[in-house]
Amino acid sequence: MKNLSKEIVQRIEKISRPVKIMHVCGSHEHTIMQHGIRTLIPKEVEIVAGPGCPVCCVPSREVDECLYLAREGVTIATFGDMLRVPGTKGSLADAKADGADVRIVYGVNNAVEMAQNTDNEVVFMAAGFETTAPTTAAELVNGPPENFSVLSSHRLIPPALKFLIESGEVNLNALIEPGHVSTIIGTKPYEPFSEKYGIPQVVAGFNPFDVLIAIYMVLKQFKDGKAEVQNEYKRAVRKEGNIKAQELLEEVFYITSREWRGFPEIPNSVYEVKKEFSDYNAREKFDIEIGESKPLVTGCICGPILRGVARPEECKLFKTECNPMNPVGACMVSKEGTCNIAYRYGSFD
Ligand code: SF4
Secondary structure (H helix, E strand, O other), X not given: OHHHHHHHXXXXXXXXXXXXXXXXXXXXXXXXXXXXXXXXXXXXXXXEEOOOOOOOOOOHHHHHHHHHHHHOOOEEEEOHHHHHOOEOOEOHHHHHHXXXXXXXXXXXXXXXXXXXXXXXOEEEEEEEOOXXXXXXXXXHHOOOOOOEEEEEEEEOHXXXXXXXXXXXXXXXXXXXXXXXXXXXXXXXXXXXXXXXXXXXEXXXXXXXXXXXXXXXXXXXXXXXXXXXXXXXXXXXOOOOOOHXXXXXXXXXXXXXXXXXXXXXXXXXXXXXXXXXHHHHEHHHHOOOOOOOOOOOOOOOOHHHHHOOOOOHHHOOXXXXXEEOOEOOOHHHHOOOOHHHHHHHHOOOO
């Protein structure tokens, strides 16, 4: 195994060139940091992390919506990572400490079971990219109990990539695409980025060899004067993706424009529940009044980190006031967050 990684690194060195490659996946960042991949490859090949952590990307406004419902006596069910993500006036963990009924679940099915065993209203705060959105859709199609609804924070990766490319802020030259998301959407949605903007792309798996091979494949495209979508993760990703999951998404959700944490409104970047399922849409079911939402002023630079233009080490709070035990910002809360990963595995360099 050691010889294999050495050989891939040698091949990378042979065709190395100054390039900025962005990935948008917490699991990729985890692999890169855990295995010191940035230290193995030439310095001129820069790997930057983009908005790859679904919980981190949930903006204050959507946390505030949940906080409002929690404080109105609704039971909130969500993933553990969501509890400490800050809204305008605190987090769901704060609401729980104040007596609100906020519960951790491992999946939407647990939240449905919860609703089956209580008369109270149960709202599932549904964070996640295209990978997890089909499981939410499947529960709605199955007809959950009347006291169950969903507050959708499901987001789509390709519109965020389009936004980042067109903004020019991060100046990326190539993309390593997320394996998990791609199992659902396939490789076709990425094609316009190569065709229109000349960006080489490789869909990659999550072990260190996958990532090293993907870096090599990106560099090889530059060497060969190509810009296309290549699939390193063929053992899990097909060009057309998972059609059944796509049909479920299409049946239950429509796509709308909304802000992400660190981003303004990104066109067509969020899944919202269709009117045919509006009985299960918490935003339709309840009058949610939250007023103006804005991030807490803390010195946190999660926004630039999520856009790939800053690194955790550039934040004055990193490893001091902000750490996994006491996270100040969303990027330190989740194990998929860039700051949390950098805290656990050391600096980028
Ligand atoms: Fe925000 Fe903490 Fe990361 Fe700083 S270290 S950007 S405060 S999450």
